[in-house]
Amino acid sequence: MTSAEGVVLTEGQHQYYRIVVVGGGNGGLSVAGRLRRQGVKDIAVVEPRTTHLYKPLFSHVAGGTAPGSMTVRPQGSVMPKGVKWVRDAVTSIEPESRTLMLDGGGRLTYEHVIVAAGIQHDWDAVPGLADAVRAPSGGSHYEIDLAVKTSALLRDLRSGTVIFSQPPGPASCAGAAQKPMYLACDFWQKTGVLSDIHVIMLVPDATIFGIPEIDRELNRKIAAYGIDLRTRAEITAVDAEARTVTVRQGQPQLPEELSYDVLNVEPPQSAPDWLSNLAAPGEDGGFVDVDPQTLRHRRHPNVWALGDAAATANSKSGGALRKQTLALARNLQAVLEGKAPTELYDGYSVCPFTVSRGTVVFAEFDDQYRLKPTIPFWKGLARERRLTWIFDRHILPWVYWHMILKGRA
Ligand SMILES: Cc1cc2nc3c(=O)[nH]c(=O)nc-3n(C[C@H](O)[C@H](O)[C@H](O)COP(=O)(O)OP(=O)(O)OC[C@H]3O[C@@H](n4cnc5c(N)ncnc54)[C@H](O)[C@@H]3O)c2cc1C
Missing domain, CATH: 3.50.50.60 (FAD/NAD(P)-binding domain)
Structure with a gap:
């Protein structure tokens, strides 16, 4: 050998x-x-x-x-x-x-x-989730084969409802749940179908990310794309055949059933x-x-x-x-x-949010969720920029x- x-x-x-x-x-x-x-x-x-x-x-x-x-x-x-x-x-x-x-x-x-x-990815932590991501309308960019599938589903959609979700609890690059959503919204906007697509983003926390400067940038994009952001929200069950998710959301958390044409999830994760x-x-x-x-x-x-x-x-x-x-x-x-x-x-940690197909919000922060820019005192990288897209998409893979x-x- x-x-x-x-x-x-x-x-x-x-x-x-x-x-x-x-x-x-x-x-x-x-x-x-x-x-x-x-x-x-x-x-x-x-x-x-x-x-x-x-x-x-x-x-x-x-x-x-x-x-x-x-x-x-x-x-x-x-x-x-x-x-x-x-x-x-x-x-x-x-x-x-x-x-x-x-x-x-x-x-x-x-x-x-x-x-x-x-x-580890706990696909069985939510009833129906494992089946749903393998079913024709489901996907997840946390597994490469399912990411390829999601890409085709998002590309071919012309109208309907798409649900993206981030689970509560620990996760690898938790904010990555949002990234394919913005990329798809930009694509749908450019191809003139965004107004026919209801985009829902489910996040477990009270705000989209948790750092005011980053939340401001992301909320601006969420408004521009017309995304239906649901905070303090969590999927509790999925029915792949009926294409519905049961969601607990808001405060107090109330159950609601949502229908989808495409579902892309970040799985629950644990040690x-x-x-x-x-x-x-x-x-x-x-x-x-x-x-x-x-x-x-x-x-x-x-x-x-x-x-x-x-x-x-x-x-x-x-x-x-x-x-x-x-x-x-x-x-x-x-x-x-x-x-x-x-x-x-x-x-130190980082989450590069791909907020369009040519710009990134480069969130660098510490373990207290305070901004921690690599270039000291220059917080400008945390704003939507072309430069950070080039770094994230083209330079970093080579590095x-x-x-x-x-x-x-
Ligand atoms: C969709 C997605 C997007 C992300 N985006 C970003 C980003 O933009 N920027 C960023 O900085 N980070 C990002 N991350 C996070 C980053 O990829 C992870 O934090 C990083 O890969 C963690 O490295 P690791 O070595 O701890 O684990 P991994 O890279 O997952 O490696 C763990 C390895 O251990 C092996 N293993 C598992 N069990 C055993 C065992 N029993 N015995 C031996 N080997 C075993 C696995 O096969 C695997 O190869 C993203 C992650 C995902 C999933």
């Missing part, structure tokens, strides 16, 4: 690596690449998927501004140089014995483990069930209990976590990961050299494949 295909352990087989990274997604590969570039050796990434996905582009795929093929590359082609790929899924992490159990029956031991296993032994004590269903600044586990010093799987207070995003990987890699290297971890992650995944950005 070549390294491009990954190493597969057979039943009962055991291997040791100094550093094991669980998950070869955005966070796992970036942190492995960074550690390698810092000179750390003997690193393995455990990842069952044979393809790697660039998820921020899924919103563009669903909204019709990027092809699905741009989001996918073979996993073997994106593994950082000098890092081993173990092609399997981890079924449990036993921190006391520093052991990982693999789905294929093998076993890994380590000196340090980094958990970067992402977030991976199999990681529950690494959550905070008594916190059932919690994310990996790391110190949110050093990213080291609070009870198990040889366990680290970052990205969507970590119990940090920031909004979960790839932008947050760029800063997390830097802090974690430096802290872990310090510990390997017998020093204390001193590099602190500052809670992701060539720099972020290699631990260079």
